[in-house]
Amino acid sequence: MIRLQNIEKVYRTNTIQTLALNSINLDIEKGEFLSVMGPSGCGKSTLLNIMGLLDVPSGGTINIDGQSTISFSDKELAKFRNQKLGFIFQSYHLINDLPVLDNVEVPLLYRNSTAKERKTLATAALEKVGLSNRMKHFPTQLSGGQRQRVAIARAIVGKPEVILADEPTGNLDSAMGNEIMDILLQLNRDDGTTIVMVTHDEFMAQKTHRLVRLFDGSQVQ
Amino acid sequence: MFKHLFKMIWNKKKQNSLLIVEILLSFLVIFAVFSFALNSYNNYAKPMGFNYDHVWAISYNHTLETKNPDSVTLVYQTLLRDIQSLPLVVDAGYASSNIPFGSNHMSTGITTNGLYVDRVNNFFMDENYVNVMGVKMLSGRWYDKGDLASKTNIIVINKSLKDKLFGNTDAVGKFIGDKPENRKKVIGVIDDIKTDGDYQAPTYGLYNKQDTAAYIWMGRILVKVAPEANAAFEGQLYKLMAGRLKKSNIEIEHLDNKLTAYNKFTLVPLIILSIVAAFLIINVALGIFGVLWYNINKRRGEIGLRRAVGAPGSSVSAQLVYEAMILATLSLIIGAFFAVQFPLLNVFDLPASVYLFAMLFAVVFIYLLVLICSLYPGKQAAAIYPAVALHEE
Ligand SMILES: Nc1ncnc2c1ncn2[C@@H]1O[C@H](COP(=O)(O)OP(=O)(O)OP(=O)(O)O)[C@@H](O)[C@H]1O
Ligand SMILES: [Mg+2]
Numbered sequence: 274m275i276r277l278q279n280i281e282k283v284y285r286t287n288t289i290q291t292l293a294l295n296s297i298n299l300d301i302e303k304g305e306f307l308s309v310m311g312p313s314g315c316g317k318s319t320l321l322n323i324m325g326l327l328d329v330p331s332g333g334t335i336n337i338d339g340q341s342t343i344s345f346s347d348k349e350l351a352k353f354r355n356q357k358l359g360f361i362f363q364s365y366h367l368i369n370d371l372p373v374l375d376n377v378e379v380p381l382l383y384r385n386s387t388a389k390e391r392k393t394l395a396t397a398a399l400e401k402v403g404l405s406n407r408m409k410h411f412p413t414q415l416s417g418g419q420r421q422r423v424a425i426a427r428a429i430v431g432k433p434e435v436i437l438a439d440e441p442t443g444n445l446d447s448a449m450g451n452e453i454m455d456i457l458l459q460l461n462r463d464d465g466t467t468i469v470m471v472t473h474d475e476f477m478a479q480k481t482h483r484l485v486r487l488f489d490g491s492q493v494q
Numbered sequence: 495m496f497k498h499l500f501k502m503i504w505n506k507k508k509q510n511s512l513l514i515v516e517i518l519l520s521f522l523v524i525f526a527v528f529s530f531a532l533n534s535y536n537n538y539a540k541p542m543g544f545n546y547d548h549v550w551a552i553s554y555n556h557t558l559e560t561k562n563p564d565s566v567t568l569v570y571q572t573l574l575r576d577i578q579s580l581p582l583v584v585d586a587g588y589a590s591s592n593i594p595f596g597s598n599h600m601s602t603g604i605t606t607n608g609l610y611v612d613r614v615n616n617f618f619m620d621e622n623y624v625n626v627m628g629v630k631m632l633s634g635r636w637y638d639k640g641d642l643a644s645k646t647n648i649i650v651i652n653k654s655l656k657d658k659l660f661g662n663t664d665a666v667g668k669f670i671g672d673k674p675e676n677r678k679k680v681i682g683v684i685d686d687i688k689t690d691g692d693y694q695a696p697t698y699g700l701y702n703k704q705d706t707a708a709y710i711w712m713g714r715i716l717v718k719v720a721p722e723a724n725a726a727f728e729g730q731l732y733k734l735m736a737g738r739l740k741k742s743n744i745e746i747e748h749l750d751n752k753l754t755a756y757n758k759f760t761l762v763p764l765i766i767l768s769i770v771a772a773f774l775i776i777n778v779a780l781g782i783f784g785v786l787w788y789n790i791n792k793r794r795g796e797i798g799l800r801r802a803v804g805a806p807g808s809s810v811s812a813q814l815v816y817e818a819m820i821l822a823t824l825s826l827i828i829g830a831f832f833a834v835q836f837p838l839l840n841v842f843d844l845p846a847s848v849y850l851f852a853m854l855f856a857v858v859f860i861y862l863l864v865l866i867c868s869l870y871p872g873k874q875a876a877a878i879y880p881a882v883a884l885h886e887e
Contacts, residue, residue: 322884347807360802368796383805
């Protein structure tokens with residue numbers, strides 16, 4: 274599903290140059306649930322952003338669903354992200370000025386869909402994460418776990434083949450973290466969604482199919 | 495998408511209210527400037543109604559020592575005849591001091607058939623006036639020498655007053671003034687003239703019959719001269735006046751010069767208002783620009799998120815421009831509500847069309863202003879790197 278070959282990422286600032294990723298080779302199968310671990314600053318988020326086409330590597334090639342995305346234009350990348358990928362972030366990234374339902378609809382605004390279709394799909398996604406009774410709430414009126422469930426609903430509303438989650442449980446206590454983890458496992462099991470998850474939690478990582486460890490930009494396991 | 499954006503703006507109305515008020519105020523100022531300018535232009539486009547080229551106005555004051563009315567009349571009539579017979583004089587006549595482009599105004603009110611009309615210019619002009627000024631008689635006739643002696647109550651009115659009192663029908667032969675002592679028969683309708691310069695609309699006018707007792711207070715002689723009339727001739731004219739009206743203050747002015755001076759009364763405030771408005775607009779433009787810029791920096795997370803879920807850069811920048819336009823629309827709706835009160839309540843007595851066009855121009859202007867001010871911040875937003883923006887929070 275996702276094939277990374279010799280991925281390198283160098284950040285250059287005025288004074289220093291950081292090698293965030295060093296020659297990463299990774300093959301992720303369709304339907305796989307992969308977790309990425311490593312100490313802070315080792316390049317986990319960078320790797321995920323590159324897989325999610327939010328960032329371009331300094332070297333190497335990416336192949337997602339059989340397509341090489343290196344030469345894609347901004348519009349093509351956006352379309353690809355919209356249709357194939359779903360994102361979940363540690364800090365949720367919900368739009369606080371919009372109620373839950375509208376937040377979940379956001380990805381659908383960037384494809385051809387009617388207001389009615391959007392509402393139906395968003396309602397279904399919220400049902401899936403168990404939040405159908407919070408659709409009219411604003412994000413600030415929800416707990417952290419509930420917010421992350423909204424974010425998951427937003428990630429799955431467009432029925433993506435891949436979900437990229439960057440420390441989805443990082444801001445949550447273990448009970449809420451488990452709740453989120455269960456939803457992700459269920460998505461992987463029932464819908465066959467490919468999931469790549471960055472985590473600091475060994476216990477969470479053990480529940481996934483495969484674990485990749487990074488250290489200083491290099492893959493160590 | 496529109497509904498989505500509108501909902502977001504609505505939920506953020508507190509933060510947006512400052513911007514809305516700012517746009518609203520600039521709309522109202524622009525509306526005022528445009529109304530003023532448009533009205534001035536409308537008036538400018540109207541014909542002057544008479545020919546002021548080579549018309550001179552002589553002012554005098556009554557200083558004759560004799561109290562005998564017949565001798566007084568004789569002096570003034572002889573003076574006029576002598577002026578008329580000067581080689582470079584086309585024609586000349588006595589006039590009250592409220593001649594065109596002067597600072598003197600005399601106004602009155604008049605009730606006719608129960609309709610009261612206020613602020614009517616009250617002129618006293620002799621039988622030569624129409625010929626000196628080249629004003630058109632639209633119907634009936636102007637005064638002649640015979641009227642000077644007659645005791646009948648007759649009057650000439652201008653077109654504006656005729657339209658107001660009698661509509662489209664002819665006024666000649668009809669009476670104005672409901673009270674018996676004011677009642678006068680209309681003998682002629684004269685064309686409107688712009689007595690207050692190029693940029694002011696003509697107003698209602700009554701042209702009263704001058705009688706021989708009026709010479710002592712009328713105070714002006716209007717003289718139409720040949721194009722060749724020069725300073726030397728003006729000196730000759732001055733000498734003639736000074737010789738007949740001893741100790742009188744004589745002054746000779748040219749109407750074209752007076753018009754130029756008078757126009758400044760309208761143009762100077764318009765220019766000042768425009769300059770003030772221009773500064774205000776620059777301020778508002780910077781304000782809008784600043785607020786949008788600030789918003790974008792506050793909303794980097796949201797922008798990054800939208801990019802992540804599939805918004806291309808162009809869509810993000812379009813979104814910010816749309817949002818600014820929606821805000822402008824909200825301001826303009828409120829602004830239009832205030833602006834339509836001017837024609838509805840007939841404030842300032844300007845034609846409704848002036849207000850409506852000014853409103854239209856102001857709306858277009860504000861949209862353009864907001865569009866221009868939001869294009870660059872929008873472009874900057876599109877350039878935000880999603881990975882970086884998402885990383886920050
Ligand atoms: N935009 C950037 N500019 C410069 N350096 C960057 C940038 N983003 C990340 N880095 C550097 O790249 C390295 C990897 O960063 P990354 O965010 O991928 O780490 P991480 O493994 O996700 O860490 P954490 O567990 O704390 O989230 C770090 O040294 C970081 O300082
Ligand atoms: Mg990270």
